[in-house]
Amino acid sequence: MTSRLSGFYKMTPKQRLDKVAEHLDGGLTEDEKKVLSGKRGFTTEDADHMVENVIGYLPIPLGVAVNFKVNGEDVIVPMATEEPSVIAAASHAAKFSYDAGGFTTSYSGSIMRGQVQVTKLKNPYTKMAKIYENKEKIIRLCNEQDRTLVSFGGGAKDLDVRIIPANGEEVLVIHLLIDTKDAMGANAVNTMAEAVTPLVEKITGGEVVLRILSNLADKRVVRARATFQNPFDGDEAKMDKFLSAHQLAVADPYRAATHNKGIMNGISAVVLATGNDTRAIEAGAHAYAAVSGRYQSLTQFERNGDSITGMIEIPLAVGLVGGATQSHQVAKLAAKILQATTAERLAGIIASVGLAQNFAALKALAGDGIQKGHMKLHVRNMAMTAGANDNQLDEVVRIASEQGKFGFDEINGIIQSLNQNEEE
Known part of the structure; x- marks a missing residue:
């Protein structure tokens, strides 16, 4: 199996699911595909068995991050999140580490x-x-x-x-x-x-x-490291900005809070996808960031020639036994896609995603900033909010990308123009 899936983002959801099944040892059954695609998915009755006073359920998009290699094995990583750009950023970052061996992890125990x-x-x-x-x-x-x-x-x-x-x-x-x-x-x-x-x-x-x-699981710590090869094509100014942005997160708790939130964008998405306890993981991570007496970054980055080496150290109390990890059909299938047979392997993959997510954010900050890439991927959400029809979404994205403007007013203006053209 390879996690390098060229043109994956251009495929339809069905094509992506088929591609994941094709690259998975043992594949996915047609019934499992129906569960993942929502054709035979989670029901109100399922929800009523899990929590109290149920009136319905809230679907969250489930995507997969590609380009990941963890401890020498290619991994396709399911991520459940409502936020655009998170999955794309993780996949983008993992690409820079792939040829250098990907991510290597260690585990202090359970x-x-x-x-x-x-x-x-x-x-x-x-x-x-x-x-x-x-x-x-x-x-x-x-x-x-x-x-x-x-x-x-x-x-x-x-x-x-x-x-x-x-x-x-x-x-x-x-x-x-x-x-x-x-x-x-x-x-x-x-x-x-x-x-x-x-x-x-x-x-x-x-x-x-x-x-x-205690959710401060300081005896269940995972470390992941990776080398991100030549992310700036030799641009010294961007390299300096990357390292400076990281050092601010080490020194300043106001920056560290946002820095670590970015890490958790990736980590919480995999934790949620696998049916684990996102609140426990979030609480433990932020407490661990402050164990020295001062809140700071969960990651460390160092320059290595034109490349950057990164390391994350984080407590991850995740499992594959009990709770929603077993009772939720999609969570079980997410673990199957990960081929995570032990809590140690699952934790190592999750930590690797957190490191990749953080690298991607710092790389964006050292370049054009966070908003350009994020807002480009956020256009569909804004277009839907502004009342675009399904058949208009691709055209809205195309026009907004050409104009390089992604504000709500601009998106609304594009939709009004399209509507006017259709009326004419």
């Missing part, structure tokens, strides 16, 4: 933290010591809650204890370190944290308040 907060303590440091003395008993009780997870090599592995000043007292916070393997693991972690509550209260003589996982 350990999640479950927090147990203990209040109303006398001699908290003594109670900390007692928790450590009873560590094996606590871990054993945790693992009795999920023997299936333990049978796959997961489960509670260790704990650490912290004393944190809060609300006028010293609070004991126990971190249960739980290997959730190929699951995101929230339910397993929360169940274990609640199960040990009586034992913890007996050991400490305190009162347990909070018992829940």
